[in-house]
Amino acid sequence: GENVEQHPSTLSVQEGDSAVIKCTYSDSASNYFPWYKQELGKRPQLIIDIRSNVGEKKDQRIAVTLNKTAKHFSLHITETQPEDSAVYFCAASITGGGNKLTFGTGTQLKVEL
């Protein structure tokens, strides 16, 4: 089955700096890659997603890049703010193939003032 690895497990940045979180996946059939943000004690919420027919997607301060050949994808957050502090999870799935999401182990992002 699919295996998703995520790095780093913790990331501390100064407010205004950029943050990058990287994930790799094992199943070349995976074609949908969402990123979720989870604040302490709260539900995971989708922040951005990308499909395998696209190499990059951007939404304001957040961008995701996908390299299908290398089977890795990354989340980029620019101009970080304290409210960006949370745990971020990457995930991968195969549309039409059961649709279940396989998650990474999460990255605890801390944005310091």
Place this chain on the structure above:
Amino acid sequence: GAGVSQSPRYKVAKRGQDVALRCDPISGHVSLFWYQQALGQGPEFLTYFQNEAQLDKSGLPSDRFFAERPEGSVSTLKIQRTQKEDSAVYLCASSSQGGGGTEAFFGQGTRLTVV
């Protein structure tokens, strides 16, 4: 409208007790998923429904775990003879389409503690 709702929010069970966790998905959502999230880990897939059909139950850890969605809306995850290793947050998610590749909306989860 309301998001995905789960109840109870917290459940403490004595080892050996049976528990039932409820999920109310977003109205009209075709797909419903159950995930288990251990402390400090990512959610792990348990089972998937498309309407009332359980299409994938490959993630259920043992035959003590059972899920149903009899009318294609509300779902219940039942755990029989709970064990300490069952302690986790159980997340339900729903999405509008059956083909995948669409946003999965998560509930706030049920935190199960087995003592």
